[in-house]
Amino acid sequence: MVLLETRGLTKRFGGLTAVNAVDLSVEPGEVRALIGPNGAGKSTIFNVITGVYKPTNGKIFFKGEDITGKSPNAIATRGLVRTFQANVLFGTLTVFDNIAVGSYLARKKGFLQNLFCTASTRQDNNEINKKATELMEFLGLDHVKDEVAMSLPHGYQRLLGVAVAIACEPELLLLDEPVTGMTPTESDSMIGLLMTVRREHKVAILIIEHNMRAVMTIADRITVINFGEKIAEGLPKEIRENPKVIKAYLGSGEGL
């Protein structure tokens, strides 16, 4: 069964076609990388898949269900959770609270139950506490547990962004440039963590990344996007040798 499938996905902003008829499919448990030059439309694809934008054309299926045009929260509750390219976090909340809000999905309880049921709330709090602590230990965030997210250094903020998404216990994780602006050491440890998450939680990952070393290490298959269109798809090795991809990244050399 295919986990995520887009058919002829198109997004136009006025006269600009940001994404043009992209067919993409992610298998369960697979790590798929989405690469392409700046402005190729990768982030727009993420935004359309997660419901932040409505697609102009085309369909999106998740676990066989049509999720085209559904709201971001409805899509997230189905097990498709994303991170953002910029450091989007709950800035004034502590690291612990960020992760606690992330695990909101796992609770399946509403505002009113929380308001009136003291016992179940206490139980919830214990559960959240345990889960969040485990996750923070695993990601090495436990020593900044009570720091406000806004005041964290960049590397930790990227990590926390991923932590919030993992706390939702997704089936498909969409990561938008998770190792951007990190030092090589930080980036290696992040990739290591993602591999572990993938193994232990059996989660499929769709990743946008410019760091080719990271992409080549983690991805099972790679899809290349340029000017909103899919230009290549395949194993890392094939992509590295694909002339179209090399041309998109380096230019053809004609006219020099």
Next chain:
Amino acid sequence: MKLKRLKLTMPVLYIFVAAIILLALPYITGVNSYWLRIFVIIGINTVMALTLRLILLTGLMNLAHPTFMAIGAYFSIFAMTRFQLPFLVGLIGGGLVAGICALILSYPFLRVKGVYFFLITLTFLEMFRIAISNYWRDWFNGADGIYGLMAPTIGGFQFTSLAPFYYLCLVVLLITFAICWRIEKSWSGSVLLSIRDADMLSRCVGINIMSWKAYVFVIGCSLAGVAGGILAFLVGGVNPNNFGFPYAVDIQVFVIVGGMGTIWGPILGALLFGGLGDFLRGLGGYALLVNGSVLVLIILFLPAGLIDFPSRIRQLIRRPAVDAREK
């Protein structure tokens, strides 16, 4: 050992003392005194400030808060004078009607955020005030308002002094406080703050932000409606200008000057500023000058509100000591 036990019981002691003061207040000030009236008004203002802050947790500054108070006030008046319903039914009904209005209005209002929400609620505030000042005169009696209400009764018990108003207001205040406290101290509080910090991320982790905002908006506005009902019968009547822009600003001031960071901020703000106008009455026209200066000073030197005062003082005391040690 003894000291330890004393420390443990300190919060209980505080609560006990506070409870006694709150319960005995009418008999300290006198059951019909001017001061007791001010305390009831402070209580009403505190309910307004607490509920305003509850909505503010999601990042929405509701300028139309007095309008929902007005809806509750007018409903409770109509319930008594037109439909001959008991006072308590009118009071609770006023809260419910205000809540229903908030629920209906939450659909258009909560689609926008930030300054746009501020503007849309400002517009609604003025629209409502102007509408009831000019139309449906046989119901609202225009800008003159409705006065000369009879003292209410609850189950045969007549409100002959201010004391019953005080206790009624205290009950409503405690319920409001309990609700706000409960929401803030459970994980709901973090969810509300997460919507304020990054609403798109909240949605992407599966939070239906529209319904969460609607919950606090409806709860906040219903309690404002109940507060309006108490105000109407305390004063013996209301007019549309009670619920205009100046009062909307007053509530914001209670919250901001008291401090938005904790639940105690708005309480402190309402306690000090809710009665400040009355405390300074002796100064006549200069009262506004003093009021404004105090405001500016607080905002300049205590940006986190009055509630931050003790920790600021501690900081100022500690700083020279640290400097000396470094030298």
